[in-house]
Amino acid sequence: MIINHPLLGPRDASEFVYLGDAKLMNRPNPKSETALQDFHDYMYLRDNPAGEHKELWFHEQGDRSWLIVTRNTISHEITHVELARPSA
């Protein structure tokens, strides 16, 4: 798989480390009444869809930026790549 890095252009996926669903960026609110349940769900439960998946890839062998990659888990086709955080 080739990941089209927004800053560095096309890079081989093996330069990256995979973390998982990009929803992991949305940490639950620790002060919420349901925090215990929310953190359990955040930590342990996944949608794990067959089809389009927004996911976090870390460019460990490159510029060490976090990317959000939109990839189809059935075909492995990558349709969109963006920086997880806008660059400075």
Next chain:
Amino acid sequence: MRYNALQILRQGLTGHKGWKPAWRKAEPKPEYDIIIVGGGGHGLATAYYLANKFDQKRIAVVEKGWIGGGNVGRNTTIIRSNYMLHENEGFYEFSLKLWEGQEQDFNYNSMVSQRGVINLYHSDSQRDAFVRRGNAMALNGADPVLLDQAGLRKICPFLNFDNTRFPIQGGLLQPRGGTVRHDAVAWGYARGADQKGVDIIENCEVTGFIIEQGVCKGVETSRGTIKARKVGVAVAGSSSKVMALAGMRLPMESHVLQAFVSEGLKPVLPGVITYGAGHFYVSQSDKGGLVFGGDIDGYNSYAQRGNLPVVEDVCEGGVSIMPMIGKARVLRMWGGIMDMSMDGSPIIDKTHIDGLYFNGGWCYGGFKATPASGYCFAQLITTNTPHDTAKHYRMDRFTRGYMIDEKGQGAQPNMH
């Protein structure tokens, strides 16, 4: 029809015209007592034990594709019980005992071959960890043997003992581990279940569950509605997809694992060799092909194929530990989708929906579990109480903080 030597003789004398298909092509009936979703090894074993050990009747196995098309026909066929955590080891040792009696039990030659499984170690600390794991195995009645370098050299003289990065000091051997003909396991359980009247319905995809007031009353399928008093789901890599139909989110990700077979060679390997440090393991099939693999690709996938970086990694691992493998050519490679759980261990449990049971999270190691998984799931479905060796495989263990994490990796499925 029972398979035995007399039968072969009789059929031989009558032109082999009397052999029957091993199981009927069943059509779905409107209603059953028990429906098992997924006709892989675990689903078929469950149906087999339900009918043969737990006296259940009116059972159907509903399979989306064909029998043997999932992971049961894609794995590298290794069986063993060399786990460390007691929540796992008792279960896998129970499974190994069932393997030992399996062929007689279901009257089918599944080619259970206890040729031994060796895990290589490369340092003093790794040896100590293996000694500890061996002790845990022994406590559960398994058969660990610690090999030093001289002992290992006798069995596997061809290994690269002086590998610069990972010099081989020895190995942890389980003589009763080995390999089994994977397709035959599916066929044997299918045939054994069919003989007790279980309907095995192929090309029938479950597309929904009928749930009324918190009770599961059957399934919707691509071939119509089928009612049931109890429904057990064992769909391996499709677990999240299928349980989402019942509104559940699982502690799981689906990942692809690849496997490889070389051209047929003369017998060169005594048994199974695993080289964890180098992400490589290998055995030799009875046809002579080296059957090998390594790590999962590491990203969510429902494609039954992987990518080239892992192919390279696996082949490098192989050549570094067993240089002679460099002369062999890869004949075939493929991938299968695995239900990687958050702690690397499986779930065999009821769900919060009455009458709906779940079996999954087998990661890359569920083939060896097939007999025990089927047995324990059958017991759970019949009696609503878990089998003693499977009582830790609960759905809510993540809420309670009772993870069963052999590697201590934490909630990162691609690291297990």
